[in-house]
Amino acid sequence: MKVSIRPENKSDYSTISMVNDMAFGQEAEGILIEKLRKNKKFIKELSLVACMGNEIVGHILFFPICIKNKNIEYNALALAPMSVIPELQGLGIGSRLVEKGLAKAKKLGHKSVIVLGHEKYYPKFGFKPTSKYNIKAPFDVNENAFMALELSKDALSHVEGTVEYPKEFSEI
Numbered sequence: 327m328k329v330s331i332r333p334e335n336k337s338d339y340s341t342i343s344m345v346n347d348m349a350f351g352q353e354a355e356g357i358l359i360e361k362l363r364k365n366k367k368f369i370k371e372l373s374l375v376a377c378m379g380n381e382i383v384g385h386i387l388f389f390p391i392c393i394k395n396k397n398i399e400y401n402a403l404a405l406a407p408m409s410v411i412p413e414l415q416g417l418g419i420g421s422r423l424v425e426k427g428l429a430k431a432k433k434l435g436h437k438s439v440i441v442l443g444h445e446k447y448y449p450k451f452g453f454k455p456t457s458k459y460n461i462k463a464p465f466d467v468n469e470n471a472f473m474a475l476e477l478s479k480d481a482l483s484h485v486e487g488t489v490e491y492p493k494e495f496s497e498i
């Protein structure tokens with residue numbers, strides 16, 4: 327069946343939490359999304375749902391973060407969280423969400439995206455370990471799992487610093 331990707335709307339909120347609960351097998355990510363939605367930096371167009379017919383089967387969120395170096399702050403996006411319901415994983419729905427989300431983020435003028443995730447999955451979209459740039463994670467992490475993607479040419483070449491996530495991420 328055909329999968330379509332579109333921005334979330336108000337009537338999707340509880341289903342998005344449910345899809346995340348099912349995918350992660352816990353409630354933390356759904357709660358995180360609900361908290362981030364109340365943050366004024368939340369970008370509705372970058373909270374995307376994957377639909378089969380009228381049913382939401384996946385979700386992805388890109389949220390503004392900064393890369394901080396003493397007093398200098400560079401704006402970027404974090405790709406997190408992302409979910410596809412267990413019965414439909416491995417069919418390419420997640421990839422469609424990533425591709426559509428990255429294209430939308432680029433169109434909105436965002437310059438780069440950071441992700442903490444599977445080191446074999448995200449490189450196919452162009453992500454590279456942040457160690458290739460001068461970017462550090464704010465916590466201990468496997469070097470290859472913390473990745474960055476430039477949405478415009480050399481967007482990260484002059485960027486140096488540590489990623490700072492909004493407080494909601496550490497509250498869960």
Ligand SMILES: CC(C)(COP(=O)(O)OP(=O)(O)OC[C@H]1O[C@@H](n2cnc3c(N)ncnc32)[C@H](O)[C@@H]1OP(=O)(O)O)[C@@H](O)C(=O)NCCC(=O)NCCS
Pocket residue numbers: 349350406407408409410411414415416417418419420421422443444447
């Ligand atoms: C991660 C997720 C959203 C990917 O969605 P999907 O629709 O299954 O993704 P696709 O079908 O496009 O790609 C599946 C591929 O990614 C790999 N993959 C993706 N995330 C992975 C992970 N966390 N661990 C291991 N493999 C992963 C799969 O093994 C598969 O590999 P293949 O293409 O070589 O067969 C989905 O698997 C999911 O909801 N997982 C549980 C929640 C989660 O871990 N979210 C990511 C962290 S925010």
